[in-house]
Amino acid sequence: MSGRLSGKTAVITGSGRKAGLGEAIALQLASEGANIVLSDVGSSRDAATPDAMIGQAREMDEIAATITAMGVRCSAQACDVRRRDEVQALADHAMDTHGSLDIWVNNAGIGYIVKPLLDVSEEEWNAVIGVNLTGAFWGVQAAAQRMVRQGRGGRIVNIASQAAKSGFPNMQAYTASKHGLVGLVRSAATELGEHGITVNNVCPNHVTTGLGAWQNEYFAKRQGKSIDQYMQDMAARIPMGRPGLPRDTAAAVAFLCSDEAGYITAESLNVSGGEEPH
Numbered sequence: 001m002s003g004r005l006s007g008k009t010a011v012i013t014g015s016g017r018k019a020g021l022g023e024a025i026a027l028q029l030a031s032e033g034a035n036i037v038l039s040d041v042g043s044s045r046d047a048a049t050p051d052a053m054i055g056q057a058r059e060m061d062e063i064a065a066t067i068t069a070m071g072v073r074c075s076a077q078a079c080d081v082r083r084r085d086e087v088q089a090l091a092d093h094a095m096d097t098h099g100s101l102d103i104w105v106n107n108a109g110i111g112y113i114v115k116p117l118l119d120v121s122e123e124e125w126n127a128v129i130g131v132n133l134t135g136a137f138w139g140v141q142a143a144a145q146r147m148v149r150q151g152r153g154g155r156i157v158n159i160a161s162q163a164a165k166s167g168f169p170n171m172q173a174y175t176a177s178k179h180g181l182v183g184l185v186r187s188a189a190t191e192l193g194e195h196g197i198t199v200n201n202v203c204p205n206h207v208t209t210g211l212g213a214w215q216n217e218y219f220a221k222r223q224g225k226s227i228d229q230y231m232q233d234m235a236a237r238i239p240m241g242r243p244g245l246p247r248d249t250a251a252a253v254a255f256l257c258s259d260e261a262g263y264i265t266a267e268s269l270n271v272s273g274g275e276e277p278h
């Protein structure tokens with residue numbers, strides 16, 4: 001398929017859950033011609049990866065079939081991003097199966113461990129930091145190692161959040177992990193620029209994915225509102241008058257992965273309808 005990303009291979013972590021941002025990003029990059037490596041944890045590993053909240057292997061296979069039908073090559077591999085060896089194996093899979101690694105999107109994230117600061121356990125803190133920040137670093141490292149060896153540049157994008165710029169109640173580890181990604185891209189960009197590799201964050205505001213729907217229920221209940229009222233209040237404080245959609249984030253990622261964005265690095269780009277202005 002021809003498009004501004006044709007001939008590139010893109011890995012997207014956490015992309016095996018239907019209606020998630022990872023799926024939307026994979027579909028967008030495929031529609032622009034990229035060959036796609038889908039990846040998700042695939043099945044529950046422990047308390048931090050409950051079946052109801054993670055992408056299952058069969059869902060990932062269904063998304064892979066949709067992408068293959070679009071006319072690009074697509075493969076899928078399970079990977080728990082907390083495990084450096086599994087992230088390295090995922091990068092090797094991209095090289096072995098598709099012959100190159102040009103785009104890496106760290107999308108995997110835990111946003112469902114949400115509770116008051118006074119009650120957070122050591123396991124809960126470590127799980128969120130382990131996926132959202134450490135997992136993203138393993139991805140940056142695995143991708144950059146191969147992109148440097150390839151010698152033709154590359155694009156690394158993390159899906160951070162509005163929580164990379166502002167604080168939110170009951171989300172201390174989430175907010176800290178996403179703020180951490182701002183520092184990670186600023187540091188990584190200084191080392192990888194000489195190799196033609198850009199490293200950026202996309203920072204969406206609320207999007208009603210599976211994770212987003214769970215958060216709507218949680219915060220509506222906490223504020224004593226119906227979900228409808230909670231969503232209306234959210235829309236009212238966003239200059240563009242609505243929450244984000246998966247395609248808003250996917251379009252920003254595709255732009256940052258394109259040749260046109262070759263001089264943009266170390267950035268944390270808000271995709272928030274104006275809700276997050278800094």
Ligand SMILES: NC(=O)c1ccc[n+]([C@@H]2O[C@H](COP(=O)([O-])OP(=O)(O)OC[C@H]3O[C@@H](n4cnc5c(N)ncnc54)[C@H](O)[C@@H]3O)[C@@H](O)[C@H]2O)c1
Pocket residue numbers: 013014015016017019020021022039040041042049053054055056079080081082107108109110111131159160161162203204205206207208209210211212
């Ligand atoms: N939905 C929102 O409102 C919103 C807003 C801003 C940022 N984000 C971020 O966008 C990303 C995608 O979120 P989403 O809303 O699509 O939710 P989602 O739950 O659909 O996607 C998260 C994915 O991460 C995967 N994952 C969890 N633990 C993993 C692990 N250990 N290894 C590999 N994969 C793992 C899940 O299986 C899931 O597929 C996350 O990083 C999230 O923090 C979401």
